Amino acid sequence: MLNQSADLDRLFHALADPTRRAMIERLSRGPAPVSELAKPIAMSLPAVMQHLGVLEAAGLVRSEKSGRVRVCAIEPKALSQAEQWIDARRIEWERRLDRLGDYLKTLESKGEGHDGQD
Amino acid sequence: MLNQSADLDRLFHALADPTRRAMIERLSRGPAPVSELAKPIAMSLPAVMQHLGVLEAAGLVRSEKSGRVRVCAIEPKALSQAEQWIDARRIEWERRLDRLGDYLKTLESKGEGHDGQD
DNA sequence: TTGATAGTTAGGCATATGCTTAACCAATCG
DNA sequence: CGATTGGTTAAGCATATGCCTAACTATCAA
Known part of the structure; x- marks a missing residue:
């Protein structure tokens, strides 16, 4: 659990690109080889590989070579780490x-007749 | 709902930096002027302002000037947009x-005596 | 009105990112 | 074997990002 911040950096950075998100969307519908990931993307294969590298470095995707094809699959744990950070913020904010709200209610019941806005 | 992708780009990009996340964490505990946001950050004020600019461009933070201080506050809607994207992936993946699982169960009950691994 | 405080603008620089092409390696297939 | 398919490495380049300093503006307070 050390240096979680760098993990989040890599995670959110990986998600901050439409090509990479498209790759994740594809993979959340099931595993696929690199060439299939690349098919709908108007980009050279090396570029696609680089994006894949970013996704793997972020822990969002894992891939394995079988024969001469590299099969990629999504790694959902990483995604939920990002979600957790966002959730924690929301909870803090709501609390x-x-x-x-409680404070305002207290004011209301104590000093009837004031108009205390935030 | 047009070009939601660029929104997500900005959103995740804004979250992909520890300084900016720290600013959001601070703001989720309540509004603050720029100088207070800057206090715990070992960085020049202009740099902090640039981060603030990124957060505002992403819709994560709104700020308003009152007198000579600019008060910043979190804008939770943007955060939940990011969360929604992640959630949608998770749901797809779980489905x-x-x-x-259903398919495997079907195989199991139909052809008892096989060893069909994935 | 002078000075301090809070923020802003401008310009510049180092590094990171996103892409490209060209060349290369390794498993199939005819 | 030799060609093809699928992927990989390397090098290079344009642009974006993240920071800085210096100079400037706008309040507020004495």
Whole structure:
């Protein structure tokens, strides 16, 4: 659990590209060899491989060579790590709003007749 | 709902930096002026402003000037957009595994005595 | 009105990213 | 074997990103 920040860097960076997201979308429908991943992408194969490298470095995809084809598959754990970070923020934010709401209610019941806006 | 992809690009890109995530973490505990955001960051003010710009461009943060201070606040809708994309992938992926599971169960009950591994 | 505070603009520079082409390697297939 | 298919490596280049310093503007306070 050390240096989780660098993991998140790689994770979100990997997701910040439409080509890479398209690759993930394809892979979430099932494993595929590199050439099939590349098919719908208007780009040279080496470029596709580089994107794949980014996805693997982020832990989002794992791939294995069998014969001369490299089969890629999604690694859903990484995705949920990203989700967890976002979730944690949302929870913090909502808790804050709840506290604020409680506070405002307290004001309301204590000093009837004030107009205390945030 | 046009060109949602560019939105996601900006969104994930904004999240792919530890300084920017730290700013979001701070803001999810409540609004703050730029100078307070900058305090824990070992970086020049202009650099912090640039990060803020990225966050605003991504729709993650909104800010407003009152007097000579600019007060920043989190914009939680943007975060949930990112979450939605991730969620959609997870759902696709899980549905696929369910189908696969069903299929394997079918095989099992039809051809008892085979050893059909994936 | 002068000075301090908070932010902004401009310009520049080092490194990272996203792509390309060309050449190369390794498993099939005829 | 020799050609083809699928992937890989290397080198190079254009643009984007992340930072800096210096100079500037706009409040607020004495």
